[in-house]
Amino acid sequence: xxxxxxxxxxxxxxxxxxxxxxxxxxxxxxxxxxxxxxxxxxxxxxxxxxxxxxxxxxxxxxxxxxxxxxxxxxxxxxxxxxxxxxxxxxxxxxxxxxxxxxxxxxxxxxxxxxxxxxxxxxxxxxxxxxxxxxxxxxxxxxxxxxxxxxxxxxxxxxxxxxxxxxxxxxxxxxxxxxxxxxxxxxxxxxxxxxxxxxxxxxxxxxxxxxxxxxxxxxxxxxxxxxxxxxxxxxxxxxxxxxxxxxxxxxxxxxxxxxxxxxxxxxxxxxxxxxxxxxxxxxxxxxxxxxxxxxxxxxxxxxxxxxxxxxxxxxxxxxxxxxxxxxxxxxxxxxxxxxxxxxxxxxxxxxxxxxxxxxxxxxxxxxxxxxxxxxxxxxxxxxxxxxxxxxxxxxxxxxxxxxxxxxxxxxxxxxxxxxxxxxxxxxxxxxxxxxx
Amino acid sequence: xxxxxxxxxxxxxxxxxxxxxxxxxxxxxxxxxxxxxxxxxxxxxxxxxxxxxxxxxxxxxxxxxxxxxxxxxxxxxxxxxxxxxxxxxxxxxxxxxxxxxxxxxxxxxxxxxxxxxxxxxxxxxxxxxxxxxxxxxxxxxxxxxxxxxxxxxxxxxxxxxxxxxxxxxxxxxxxxxxxxxxxxxxxxxxxxxxxxxxxxxxxxxxxxxxxxxxxxxxxxxxxxxxxxxxxxxxxxxxxxxxxxxxxxxxxxxxxxxxxxxxxxxxxxxxxxxxxxxxxxxxxxxxxxxxxxxxxxxxxxxxxxxxxxxxxxxxxxxxxxxxxxxxxxxxxxxxxxxxxxxxxxxxxxxxxxxxxxxxxxxxxxxxxxxxxxxxxxxxxxxxxxxxxxxxxxxxxxxxxxxxxxxxxxxxxxxxxxxxxxxxxxxxxxxxxxxxxxxxxxxxxxxxxxxxxxxxxxxxxxxxxxxxxxxxxxxxxxxxxxxxxxxxxxxx
Numbered sequence: 001x002x003x004x005x006x007x008x009x010x011x012x013x014x015x016x017x018x019x020x021x022x023x024x025x026x027x028x029x030x031x032x033x034x035x036x037x038x039x040x041x042x043x044x045x046x047x048x049x050x051x052x053x054x055x056x057x058x059x060x061x062x063x064x065x066x067x068x069x070x071x072x073x074x075x076x077x078x079x080x081x082x083x084x085x086x087x088x089x090x091x092x093x094x095x096x097x098x099x100x101x102x103x104x105x106x107x108x109x110x111x112x113x114x115x116x117x118x119x120x121x122x123x124x125x126x127x128x129x130x131x132x133x134x135x136x137x138x139x140x141x142x143x144x145x146x147x148x149x150x151x152x153x154x155x156x157x158x159x160x161x162x163x164x165x166x167x168x169x170x171x172x173x174x175x176x177x178x179x180x181x182x183x184x185x186x187x188x189x190x191x192x193x194x195x196x197x198x199x200x201x202x203x204x205x206x207x208x209x210x211x212x213x214x215x216x217x218x219x220x221x222x223x224x225x226x227x228x229x230x231x232x233x234x235x236x237x238x239x240x241x242x243x244x245x246x247x248x249x250x251x252x253x254x255x256x257x258x259x260x261x262x263x264x265x266x267x268x269x270x271x272x273x274x275x276x277x278x279x280x281x282x283x284x285x286x287x288x289x290x291x292x293x294x295x296x297x298x299x300x301x302x303x304x305x306x307x308x309x310x311x312x313x314x315x316x317x318x319x320x321x322x323x324x325x326x327x328x329x330x331x332x333x334x335x336x337x338x339x340x341x342x343x344x345x346x347x348x349x350x351x352x353x354x355x356x357x358x359x360x361x362x363x364x365x366x367x368x369x370x371x372x373x374x375x376x377x378x379x380x381x382x383x384x385x386x387x388x389x390x391x392x393x394x395x396x397x398x399x400x401x402x403x404x405x406x407x408x409x410x411x412x413x414x415x416x417x418x419x420x421x422x423x424x425x426x427x428x429x430x431x432x433x434x435x
Numbered sequence: 436x437x438x439x440x441x442x443x444x445x446x447x448x449x450x451x452x453x454x455x456x457x458x459x460x461x462x463x464x465x466x467x468x469x470x471x472x473x474x475x476x477x478x479x480x481x482x483x484x485x486x487x488x489x490x491x492x493x494x495x496x497x498x499x500x501x502x503x504x505x506x507x508x509x510x511x512x513x514x515x516x517x518x519x520x521x522x523x524x525x526x527x528x529x530x531x532x533x534x535x536x537x538x539x540x541x542x543x544x545x546x547x548x549x550x551x552x553x554x555x556x557x558x559x560x561x562x563x564x565x566x567x568x569x570x571x572x573x574x575x576x577x578x579x580x581x582x583x584x585x586x587x588x589x590x591x592x593x594x595x596x597x598x599x600x601x602x603x604x605x606x607x608x609x610x611x612x613x614x615x616x617x618x619x620x621x622x623x624x625x626x627x628x629x630x631x632x633x634x635x636x637x638x639x640x641x642x643x644x645x646x647x648x649x650x651x652x653x654x655x656x657x658x659x660x661x662x663x664x665x666x667x668x669x670x671x672x673x674x675x676x677x678x679x680x681x682x683x684x685x686x687x688x689x690x691x692x693x694x695x696x697x698x699x700x701x702x703x704x705x706x707x708x709x710x711x712x713x714x715x716x717x718x719x720x721x722x723x724x725x726x727x728x729x730x731x732x733x734x735x736x737x738x739x740x741x742x743x744x745x746x747x748x749x750x751x752x753x754x755x756x757x758x759x760x761x762x763x764x765x766x767x768x769x770x771x772x773x774x775x776x777x778x779x780x781x782x783x784x785x786x787x788x789x790x791x792x793x794x795x796x797x798x799x800x801x802x803x804x805x806x807x808x809x810x811x812x813x814x815x816x817x818x819x820x821x822x823x824x825x826x827x828x829x830x831x832x833x834x835x836x837x838x839x840x841x842x843x844x845x846x847x848x849x850x851x852x853x854x855x856x857x858x859x860x861x862x863x864x865x866x867x868x869x870x871x872x873x874x875x876x877x878x879x880x881x882x883x884x885x886x887x888x889x890x891x892x893x894x895x896x897x898x899x900x901x902x903x904x905x906x907x908x909x910x911x912x913x914x915x916x917x918x919x920x921x922x923x924x925x
Binding site for chain 1: 770
């Protein structure tokens with residue numbers, strides 16, 4: 001038999017051979033737990049990817065369906081004793097699906113519009129945000145929905161409209177200052193990734209992040225010209241553009257001359273920490289990527305290295321914490337956010353059942369796989385309500401939007417907050433939230 | 436029998452009529468995922484995989500299979516290690532993963548009624564908040580199902596004190612191989628009549644398909660103490676096992692983990708096993724807090740006297756859980772150091788441990804393979820894991836041959852060829868090592884009483900005539916005397 005490394009169109013999937021088929025991942029996979037079908041389990045999908053790479057099968061409709069149904073939440077990686085790099089495998093598989101099945105012109109234009117144009121060009125994204133704001137604030141969205149016009153749009157467009165987050169005003173979307181100077185004894189000079197979706201929908205979280213970091217002794221710089229890190233592209237099978245975005249992100253942050261690059265979103269942090277793998281075959285970037293990866297830190301990971309600096313004012317709330325997948329599974333950060341919350345006076349933290357289960361947001365999964373996303377959301381909302389917490393704290397824009405939508409559908413009066421909003425409140429800020 | 440394309444289409448329609456949409460698989464690419472269980476050395480393809488949600492569903496499927504003379508086999512999470520749930524002759528795989536509810540818990544009488552697709556650990560999670568747990572704890576308990584545990588009469592580390600699955604099952608609702616639904620045993624401790632629940636547990640899916648299971652749940656022990664005894668020689672560790680038991684001490688669990696396995700689990704989760712040890716014994720005591728320290732001291736003394744270089748005690752619950760996580764993930768962790776493994780499941784008298792481990796090493800070395808040992812030392816249940824690369828020509832055949840030799844050694848010292856993983860496909864040819872022709876003929880007769888047509892999970896347990904070096908199930912070819920109706924294949 002051929003023992004050369006397995007690839008899918010040049011992307012290594014050699015990691016499939018690390019799977020010894022023990023099946024310990026099965027019960028931790030959200031889609032397998034819902035469906036009970038092994039093609040929708042990590043072990044099954046690894047087997048499908050392996051069979052594709054070995055040429056045992058071609059990419060059939062059913063295989064596309066099962067691989068596409070993967071959330072890429074990477075819960076399986078956390079429990080895998082064999083260390084299968086599942087995230088890499090599923091990204092390679094999704095890239096292969098895109099290569100073989102680019103779809104019709106409407107889909108292609110739509111993907112180009114999102115992955116190429118909007119995510120690739122921060123200015124255009126800002127412009128689109130203004131457009132969306134106008135569409136929503138003018139009442140056009142309400143009209144389109146009420147008249148039923150929306151439902152007649154092709155493809156998944158109606159779903160996109162339904163999930164289009166409320167875009168705040170331009171002032172609310174403002175980026176943090178280019179430099180927020182440290183308060184008290186200086187701890188580090190750090191740079192902040194403002195993100196693509198994050199900067200448009202949750203600009204306030206970025207400003208709060210800068211404030212909280214400054215309170216903890218950091219000079220916080222926000223490099224100009226930073227774009228999307230490429231996570232959404234990579235997860236969506238758009239490998240080539242993801243590479244370009246990774247290079248450009250490295251360029252931007254290298255120039256900032258900082259000790260750490262702080263990320264307050266889940267998918268971006270996990271993806272940026274994987275640049276080393278992504279650019280391993282790029283002679284100009286491989287070594288730089290490794291250095292860059294060493295500097296990337298999730299906000300909670302960075303802050304929890306030292307006790308929070310005081311004074312902290314009480315935040316009298318009963319909270320529960322939802323672990324974003326790419327923080328807990330992608331970056332193995334679980335205790336840090338809880339440690340931070342525990343330091344806030346007056347705050348009571350109750351554990352959430354299945355706190356490290358995907359809420360169904362998963363990047364753009366709630367748009368591409370609305371049915372499964374909804375089932376997982378219901379499960380999540382049920383657990384949140386069972387805690388009787390006043391606020392759900394998490395650390396990722398996608399989760400915030402998804403869980404908020406789920407809770408509103410239940411008329412539940414539970415606030416959904418980013419971790420940094422709570423910290424900012426404890427420092428006397430307004431929490432950065434528009435809610 | 437081989438299904439024609441149109442026959443297959445018709446059958447699919449009938450199955451869908453029974454089960455509704457989204458519960459029947461027949462696409463070859465989807466069936467491929469079901470070709471193996473946890474033992475990838477054996478592969479076989481089904482014609483259908485179906486997902487019932489009730490005993491009525493299972494019964495209807497089984498009746499349809501009987502009408503069509505199609506073989507059928509139940510499957511849980513597919514974590515089995517003997518190929519026991521493979522459809523060796525095609526036919527229908529009945530996946531029980533959508534029958535995974537806890538139907539009833541009676542805390543006062545300490546029983547639970549569950550469906551077969553329930554994950555073992557999920558039962559303990561369910562009853563845990565009230566202070567109870569389900570005792571049988573196979574290492575794969577985070578994924579394997581209670582139904583699969585029933586089939587294989589699974590054990591686990593705590594078997595030493597608490598017994599195996601059969602000691603915890605009071606009754607079962609079973610769809611018999613002809614589709615009839617019956618109850619074996621019940622909810623009380625002392626069922627009258629034949630102990631049919633006892634006969635059914637461990638029958639590896641050849642006596643029917645359990646659809647409801649009444650199990651005992653136990654009160655969690657008041658106190659637990661876990662120590663790790665570290666050895667520089669594996670023989671000393673083996674001697675310690677006998678020394679502990681010989682002094683009349685009964686730990687809840689006593690597990691051996693060898694040098695190579697320690698490397699794998701430390702790579703995986705950094706569990707706290709010393710990497711330079713030749714072997715370690717993970718020993719757990721549980722029960723009343725009173726007297727536990729004294730018992731622990733006697734165990735520690737026995738380990739020291741036999742040559743333990745170091746004794747560590749888990750100081751916190753998280754340290755304890757981490758040690759167990761390492762032990763229970765060991766098989767999967769071999770993926771860190773090898774692309775595949777085959778785990779053996781021999782049982783031997785404890786006193787023979789040093790001899791047998793030496794023989795295992797010799798056999799494996801002669802075959803040019805590597806072996807990792809992690810096993811239930813307290814009850815002499817060995818798990819040599821033969822590491823190999825399926826892409827290397829000849830490796831699979833060498834593994835099968837070495838495995839057979841190891842089984843022979845276990846049989847020669849008065850042991851058995853399976854502790855808990857079942858005979859399945861993998862060990863069916865080793866049955867004559869420990870059973871006489873008369874023994875096997877009697878088992879045949881028992882099987883015929885439950886499963887007269889042989890359609891329910893065929894090709895398992897009983898020896899086939901294939902040679903030991905042959906890998907994978909052999910296609911079924913009826914013998915001329917079978918065709919004449921003079922003999923029947925089981």
